[in-house]
Amino acid sequence: xxxxxxxxxxxxxxxxxxxxxxxxxxxxxxxxxxxxxxxxxxxxxxxxxxxxxxxxxxxxxxxxxxxxxxxxxxxxxxxxxxxxxxxxxxxxxxxxxxxxxxxxxxxxxxxxxxxxxxxxxxxxxxxxxxxxxxxx
Amino acid sequence: xxxxxxxxxxxxxxxxxxxxxxxxxxxxxxxxxxxxxxxxxxxxxxxxxxxxxxxxxxxxxxxxxxxxxxxxxxxxxxxxxxxxxxxxxxxxxxxxxxxxxxxxxxxxxxxxxxxxxxxxxxxxxxxxxxxxxxxx
Numbered sequence: 001x002x003x004x005x006x007x008x009x010x011x012x013x014x015x016x017x018x019x020x021x022x023x024x025x026x027x028x029x030x031x032x033x034x035x036x037x038x039x040x041x042x043x044x045x046x047x048x049x050x051x052x053x054x055x056x057x058x059x060x061x062x063x064x065x066x067x068x069x070x071x072x073x074x075x076x077x078x079x080x081x082x083x084x085x086x087x088x089x090x091x092x093x094x095x096x097x098x099x100x101x102x103x104x105x106x107x108x109x110x111x112x113x114x115x116x117x118x119x120x121x122x123x124x125x126x127x128x129x130x131x132x133x134x135x136x
Numbered sequence: 137x138x139x140x141x142x143x144x145x146x147x148x149x150x151x152x153x154x155x156x157x158x159x160x161x162x163x164x165x166x167x168x169x170x171x172x173x174x175x176x177x178x179x180x181x182x183x184x185x186x187x188x189x190x191x192x193x194x195x196x197x198x199x200x201x202x203x204x205x206x207x208x209x210x211x212x213x214x215x216x217x218x219x220x221x222x223x224x225x226x227x228x229x230x231x232x233x234x235x236x237x238x239x240x241x242x243x244x245x246x247x248x249x250x251x252x253x254x255x256x257x258x259x260x261x262x263x264x265x266x267x268x269x270x271x272x
Contacts, residue, residue, distance in 0.1 A: 004185025
């Protein structure tokens with residue numbers, strides 16, 4: 001089942017300018033930055049209660065975030081729901097007729113398994129499921 | 137200070153269809169519905185951990201949600217940060233050069249005080265602050 005909103009991804013043009021906004025205007029603290037070369041993004045992380053906010057700046061023109069920014073400008077890119085059983089969550093969505101981007105979970109950042117639902121099936125909200133990988 | 141993400145508002149064309157998606161595909165339960173005539177919207181509420189999800193369907197063509205849907209289609213409309221001092225939060229944002237939609241908080245739903253920041257100042261994310269009203 002869905003336990004919480006794990007994180008919200010926000011597409012931004014410039015990580016530094018957006019970090020300043022989140023720090024100075026909202027008073028949130030940046031907990032770290034990371035470059036994910038495979039996705040063509042640099043990220044900065046913030047916390048608001050149990051939810052992480054991930055700012056996403058593209059590092060290449062073929063990054064999905066570049067395409068999002070070209071089409072929509074800056075704004076919320078996706079919402080990730082934290083679940084304790086990502087396979088079951090995908091089956092449930094599939095059974096309900098939802099188009100899956102990932103039929104099975106793939107490794108994501110922070111040692112999580114992740115899978116996306118297609119926004120055409122989800123009322124315009126690009127939706128991710130994520131689950132911590134089980135430790136041995 | 138910001139304590140959590142209080143809620144996420146999602147603009148939808150049809151409350152019933154979107155409620156079915158959140159219930160059947162995500163497995164979340166609808167906790168209630170409300171019509172807010174002053175804003176020209178019907179809403180349905182869901183919970184994911186400490187965050188409420190508010191689906192917003194316009195009930196009139198001059199509702200802000202109608203305008204959003206015409207321009208953007210369905211999708212995330214705003215994020216509301218829960219704070220313990222909304223006046224201080226607004227001052228902080230204003231001092232950082234952020235354009236405020238509300239200079240002082242106004243009464244919102246669920247006995248809260250609310251105020252919005254202008255999305256042109258907030259990297260494309262329509263941002264609300266909200267705070268429970270103090271009980272006598």
